[in-house]
Amino acid sequence: LVSCFTVGQHNGLQHLRCDLHRLDEGPSVQTVLTREDGLRYYRTMQTMRRMELKADQLYKQKIIRGFCHLYDGQEACAVGIEAGISPTDHLITAYRSHGYTYTRGVSVKEIMAELTGRSGGVAKGKGGSMHMYAKNFYGGNGIVGAQVPLGAGVALACQYQGKNEVCVTLYGDGAANQGQIFESFNMAALWKLPCIFICENNKYGMGTSVERASASTDYYKRGDYIPGLRVDGMDVLSVREATRFAADYCRSGKGPILMELQTYRYHGHSMSDPGVSYRTREEIQEIRSKSDPITMLKDCMISRNMASLEEIKDIDATVRKEIEEAAQFATSDPEPPLEDLCKHIFYNDAPLEVRGTHPWMRLKSIS
Amino acid sequence: MFYIRVTVRDALNQAMDEELERDERVFLLGEEVAQYDGAYKVSRGLWKKYGDKRIIDTPITEMGFAGIAVGAAMAGLRPICEFMTFNFSMQAIDQVINSAAKTYYMSAGRQSVPIVFRGPNGASAGVAAQHSQCFAAWYGHCPGLKVVSPWSAEDARGLLKSAIRDDNPVVFLENELMYGVPFEMSEESQSKDFLIPIGKAKIERQGNHITVVSHSRMVSLCLDAAAVLAKEGIECEVINMRTIRPLDAEAIETSVMKTNHLITVEGGWPQFGVGGEILARIMEGPAFNYLDAPAVRVTGVDIPMPYAKILEDNSVPQIKDIIFSVKKTLNA
Numbered sequence: 048l049v050s051c052f053t054v055g056q057h058n059g060l061q062h063l064r065c066d067l068h069r070l071d072e073g074p075s076v077q078t079v080l081t082r083e084d085g086l087r088y089y090r091t092m093q094t095m096r097r098m099e100l101k102a103d104q105l106y107k108q109k110i111i112r113g114f115c116h117l118y119d120g121q122e123a124c125a126v127g128i129e130a131g132i133s134p135t136d137h138l139i140t141a142y143r144s145h146g147y148t149y150t151r152g153v154s155v156k157e158i159m160a161e162l163t164g165r166s167g168g169v170a171k172g173k174g175g176s177m178h179m180y181a182k183n184f185y186g187g188n189g190i191v192g193a194q195v196p197l198g199a200g201v202a203l204a205c206q207y208q209g210k211n212e213v214c215v216t217l218y219g220d221g222a223a224n225q226g227q228i229f230e231s232f233n234m235a236a237l238w239k240l241p242c243i244f245i246c247e248n249n250k251y252g253m254g255t256s257v258e259r260a261s262a263s264t265d266y267y268k269r270g271d272y273i274p275g276l277r278v279d280g281m282d283v284l285s286v287r288e289a290t291r292f293a294a295d296y297c298r299s300g301k302g303p304i305l306m307e308l309q310t311y312r313y314h315g316h317s318m319s320d321p322g323v324s325y326r327t328r329e330e331i332q333e334i335r336s337k338s339d340p341i342t343m344l345k346d347c348m349i350s351r352n353m354a355s356l357e358e359i360k361d362i363d364a365t366v367r368k369e370i371e372e373a374a375q376f377a378t379s380d381p382e383p384p385l386e387d388l389c390k391h392i393f394y395n396d397a398p399l400e401v402r403g404t405h406p407w408m409r410l411k412s413i414s
Numbered sequence: 415m416f417y418i419r420v421t422v423r424d425a426l427n428q429a430m431d432e433e434l435e436r437d438e439r440v441f442l443l444g445e446e447v448a449q450y451d452g453a454y455k456v457s458r459g460l461w462k463k464y465g466d467k468r469i470i471d472t473p474i475t476e477m478g479f480a481g482i483a484v485g486a487a488m489a490g491l492r493p494i495c496e497f498m499t500f501n502f503s504m505q506a507i508d509q510v511i512n513s514a515a516k517t518y519y520m521s522a523g524r525q526s527v528p529i530v531f532r533g534p535n536g537a538s539a540g541v542a543a544q545h546s547q548c549f550a551a552w553y554g555h556c557p558g559l560k561v562v563s564p565w566s567a568e569d570a571r572g573l574l575k576s577a578i579r580d581d582n583p584v585v586f587l588e589n590e591l592m593y594g595v596p597f598e599m600s601e602e603s604q605s606k607d608f609l610i611p612i613g614k615a616k617i618e619r620q621g622n623h624i625t626v627v628s629h630s631r632m633v634s635l636c637l638d639a640a641a642v643l644a645k646e647g648i649e650c651e652v653i654n655m656r657t658i659r660p661l662d663a664e665a666i667e668t669s670v671m672k673t674n675h676l677i678t679v680e681g682g683w684p685q686f687g688v689g690g691e692i693l694a695r696i697m698e699g700p701a702f703n704y705l706d707a708p709a710v711r712v713t714g715v716d717i718p719m720p721y722a723k724i725l726e727d728n729s730v731p732q733i734k735d736i737i738f739s740v741k742k743t744l745n746a
Contacts, residue, residue: 170522173522185485197513200481200482200487201486205489391521391522393581394528
């Protein structure tokens with residue numbers, strides 16, 4: 048087995064090529080994939096995939112309720128981005144966030160238990176699918192587009208504190224038309240904030256295709272004066288290289304940059320959406336068979352003799368087991384105690400009386 | 415006794431200056447706060463002293479810069495986000511409520527948001543309907559926020575310092591017409607660590623006949639009304655709420671249990687307002703049995719604010735309205 052190989056233009060692959068906007072140079076068209084990295088990316092993506100599919104199952108069993116926006120198909124984005132930045136960098140995204148919650152360091156167990164609303168969840172069951180947080184990960188945000196000014200604000204804090212950190216701020220093709228995003232672009236560019244704006248274009252904002260929502264679907268150009276690149280979001284190495292490039296750009300003090308990742312979601316917008324009224328099953332199947340990010344990485348590694356089919360199968364089995372155990376935990380862990388109802392209103396504050404459903408119900412909030 | 419006269423504006427300015435000096439994570443952003451010295455000159459001199467990094471002029475994009483301020487607070491800074499008036503905060507209200515107020519709870523304590531949103535609130539003079547709304551009730555409605563409404567220069571100083579040092583989102587409702595009003599301030603209040611606790615009301619004037627509860631500029635009118643009424647032998651106990659949320663119901667109840675009569679006075683609209691909340695709490699609490707007459711609210715008129723002076727003057731409570739309501743309540 049080889050320990051690394053170079054992926055790039057000279058191999059005849061179209062990978063790693065980006066479309067550029069206001070940039071003379073783009074990310075490197077070649078990169079080296081090591082066996083260690085390859086296996087890690089594979090395992091991470093596979094874990095995310097199986098986690099989301101398990102969530103689908105649990106939702107249909109009514110063990111997960113409310114909103115559940117699944118990320119399967121888009122794994123290369125989260126994994127590639129994380130590979131291009133450091134844990135000391137910052138990241139914020141919208142509601143299709145389970146994948147990022149994982150890549151930012153939260154265990155599958157804690158994610159699933161949050162989805163099932165149990166006390167072992169990363170937000171103790173109080174947040175749910177869209178409100179999971181971790182160090183340098185600011186959620187999980189439910190209001191479309193609101194996370195973008197927040198991300199620019201995190202970038203401002205990075206600049207202010209002078210630690211050479213950047214903030215990756217994600218949004219979707221649907222959110223891309225939000226006014227507050229353009230407000231964020233303006234201030235980020237004006238103040239040269241170290242913010243990597245990333246549009247995950249999965250072609251549909253809920254049930255509305257990009258052509259029906261946006262007068263311009265060149266999302267990587269929508270930052271206007273902000274340089275942009277459009278990247279194949281189904282290829283983890285392309286995403287990684289583009290992210291490295293973007294992070295270098297920001298860290299050098301040049302200001303914000305915008306990346307469009309062209310990607311695809313297999314599920315509908317959420318578990319309430321079958322996802323086939325506005326697109327064909329053929330389209331979904333075509334992507335699955337030709338552009339699946341996990342399959343592509345696997346085939347790449349096997350064909351270059353970097354990994355054997357057996358060890359890939361071993362990884363799959365290990366992942367399956369991990370997900371099963373996490374699901375077990377998520378279904379058996381108790382719900383948060385009623386005493387938690389009023390906790391966490393304020394931080395670092397004296398206990399506060401909270402009104403219950405009637406005047407005789409006097410509850411207490413503790414920090 | 416040592417007293418100096420300080421305007422509300424200068425008290426706010428000094429409070430921000432001292433807190434900027436004390437903690438380098440504190441910074442101010444908003445429209446015209448830096449090079450213009452503040453639309454109402456509240457931040458005068460701060461940019462000259464602290465520079466571009468700490469005092470930031472923003473474009474006219476409330477939703478964007480309020481969100482940026484919240485994000486900065488999440489990532490370790492302590493922003494003061496100024497809205498030129500709270501009318502413009504409506505553009506950004508999603509960031510105040512959904513991004514700031516609710517986050518500590520949703521994250522089960524993982525993510526705190528130490529931010530202050532401040533600016534003038536309520537009616538001014540001649541600025542008409544879109545620039546005169548009072549937001550005390552709107553923000554006071556939301557768990558996860560603290561909402562403060564100072565009246566005097568001492569309130570402004572002590573409460574703003576507390577708000578900036580608070581690790582939670584605080585909505586700080588100032589009043590443009592109060593900015594230029596001077597108040598006597600004690601030597602004690604000039605200390606750099608002079609703090610007024612959020613959530614505690616103050617009795618500005620003691621009295622035995624009726625409790626008059628108010629906040630912000632209306633406290634001045636209540637005290638003026640009380641002076642007139644005193645000549646007729648009616649002694650009002652005037653309570654300055656200082657904080658809208660958490661509301662100091664106990665202070666009001668204690669007073670009502672002494673005076674047996676209550677009116678509330680606010681500049682905002684009547685329906686679903688601050689006075690409505692106070693009356694409901696009195697109904698539900700121990701003070702109800704002590705009331706000798708129904709408690710009533712004195713409020714702004716239930717209309718968008720008109721422009722013509724005679725109309726505007728009659729759209730907000732006047733001293734005569736307070737006097738009338740006190741007498742009606744006492745004779746009822």
